[in-house]
Amino acid sequence: MALGCISGLANALVLALINNVSENISDIHKENHILYYLVLFILTISIYGLTQQRLMTKAAKMVEKAIDRLRVQIFESVRHTELSTLEKIGKERIFNTLSKELQTISQSAQLFVIIGQSISLVFFTSLYIAWHSFVAFLVISILILMGASIHRLRANEIQRNMQLSFESENKLIQRLSDLLDGFKEVKLSVPRADDLEHEFVMDSTRAKRAKTTTQTLFATDFVLSQITFFAATGAMVFIVPSLSHVYTDVVIKVTTASLFLIGPITSIVGGIPIYTTATEAAQNVLALEDDLKRESTQSHNQDHEHVSHVHGFEELRFEGAYYQHAHKGGDRPFFVGPVDLNIKRGQVTFITGGNGSGKTTFIRMLTGLYELQAGQIVLDGQPVTESIRDAYRSLFTAVFADFHLFKQLYGIHHNSQEEIDDWLAFLEMNTKVSVKDGEFSSIDLSTGQRKRLALLSTILENRPIYIFDEWAADQDPIFRRKFYEQVLPKLKERGNTVIAITHDDAYFHLADVHLKMVEGQLMEHHEVEGKGVTP
Numbered sequence: 001m002a003l004g005c006i007s008g009l010a011n012a013l014v015l016a017l018i019n020n021v022s023e024n025i026s027d028i029h030k031e032n033h034i035l036y037y038l039v040l041f042i043l044t045i046s047i048y049g050l051t052q053q054r055l056m057t058k059a060a061k062m063v064e065k066a067i068d069r070l071r072v073q074i075f076e077s078v079r080h081t082e083l084s085t086l087e088k089i090g091k092e093r094i095f096n097t098l099s100k101e102l103q104t105i106s107q108s109a110q111l112f113v114i115i116g117q118s119i120s121l122v123f124f125t126s127l128y129i130a131w132h133s134f135v136a137f138l139v140i141s142i143l144i145l146m147g148a149s150i151h152r153l154r155a156n157e158i159q160r161n162m163q164l165s166f167e168s169e170n171k172l173i174q175r176l177s178d179l180l181d182g183f184k185e186v187k188l189s190v191p192r193a194d195d196l197e198h199e200f201v202m203d204s205t206r207a208k209r210a211k212t213t214t215q216t217l218f219a220t221d222f223v224l225s226q227i228t229f230f231a232a233t234g235a236m237v238f239i240v241p242s243l244s245h246v247y248t249d250v251v252i253k254v255t256t257a258s259l260f261l262i263g264p265i266t267s268i269v270g271g272i273p274i275y276t277t278a279t280e281a282a283q284n285v286l287a288l289e290d291d292l293k294r295e296s297t298q299s300h301n302q303d304h305e306h307v308s309h310v311h312g313f314e315e316l317r318f319e320g321a322y323y324q325h326a327h328k329g330g331d332r333p334f335f336v337g338p339v340d341l342n343i344k345r346g347q348v349t350f351i352t353g354g355n356g357s358g359k360t361t362f363i364r365m366l367t368g369l370y371e372l373q374a375g376q377i378v379l380d381g382q383p384v385t386e387s388i389r390d391a392y393r394s395l396f397t398a399v400f401a402d403f404h405l406f407k408q409l410y411g412i413h414h415n416s417q418e419e420i421d422d423w424l425a426f427l428e429m430n431t432k433v434s435v436k437d438g439e440f441s442s443i444d445l446s447t448g449q450r451k452r453l454a455l456l457s458t459i460l461e462n463r464p465i466y467i468f469d470e471w472a473a474d475q476d477p478i479f480r481r482k483f484y485e486q487v488l489p490k491l492k493e494r495g496n497t498v499i500a501i502t503h504d505d506a507y508f509h510l511a512d513v514h515l516k517m518v519e520g521q522l523m524e525h526h527e528v529e530g531k532g533v534t535p
């Protein structure tokens, strides 16, 4: 602000100097003062140049620093948020906010400076006008205020249209990911491709309409502001003389000053659309941050971040555990539970059940990805409360049905190259892929092969509990047998506990415990061959 004021003042001084010299040009030449004014003129321009340059660099640095902080903050908020919150917010909104909205703010940084500097220039030039003629100053102020109020009156409509275009753009991202993620399915079906394109075009048209309306409102504002400005300058020669009899002495100075206002006023009015877009973008960023924080347990997680792992357990107990999904149409929201269950260390548990019976939901409850809405999980006699939930989650490693294979082995640093190579060979992937510097050489593989690499990642993590959601479904019969008859026993031998959703009834005898999920209830659970747990 200080730099903005100095540069605005210097800018106004340039006007005062030129006005002064041009008015007294013959006297100044006669008295040989021209050099003095020239030095003053150069000095003022230098001050303006230096402060303006510094102001713009500083502002860019500040804005980029704020954006950097926001970007990391949102990434962290997403990382700390709960899965249920993420499901509610939606990926598109997060993508759109982190990419487009932050970029919009970044691009407006220099413009904020120009607007700020123009405001200070208008202020000092107005002071200059007021010093020469208070009546002229009043007339200009009234006209400027009138112009500003017209803009304010339409601010709500502008904001509504901007929000509309943000929402349409979120939908566009969703349609685009439908096209890219479902490219194969789209290529196979012309009607699907047509429908998807139709929806995309509709959303694009909605975004275009909202944006055009906003731009039209801005354009009208711009023209009105120019007319207001011309009216103000016209008033200097047509109206003010009839209101003030001393005015004729200063009319040239005041009119020149008012003409001098055209640059900054144009910058301010021309900058309003970008300023409003950036403000709207900033509000979207902050709203996302709020939504992420509101339902997240971030404060707890941060307090207990140092508890990064629980190294083992003997017994895990579910006591009346219950979770209900948010209502999303349909007859009633789906719920799982209440579930009572004991899981002992080293036990292999198979879970079966029909589609939509709640197996995945149960696994998410078990792993702490869904916060229980009733009941509790007890780990070696200690209830799993919010304060140890992160640590509790670190008991698990999983290959979910909708698994994501990370090319880089994030968080896996302690395994020797020899161990990694041995496992790669055991999983029959060593001829296809290698691991170098903590990264797979390639992940462009078949689904079954990608699943083997995901399995490798979990094996290298060596967590106490392994979760597999229909892991073997994509494997050939030979490797499927290897998974049940060699991989699972190897894990068990290491002391790992395994909980696997599976429909491979040929291998049910290998489980210590077999559970069955029916409509959100663990209806049937029995010990296999006398081994295993007391449910």
Ligand SMILES: Nc1ncnc2c1ncn2[C@@H]1O[C@H](COP(=O)(O)OP(=O)(O)OP(=O)(O)O)[C@@H](O)[C@H]1O
Pocket: 087, 325, 326, 327, 328, 334, 353, 354, 355, 356, 357, 358, 359, 360, 361, 362, 401
């Ligand atoms: N995020 C969600 N929001 C609302 N309802 C959900 C959500 N996820 C799942 N459901 C509902 O919960 C029910 C159980 O889903 P779940 O994925 O747990 O079943 P599943 O037994 O794993 O099924 P499948 O064998 O088909 O994978 C389904 O009826 C589904 O509609």
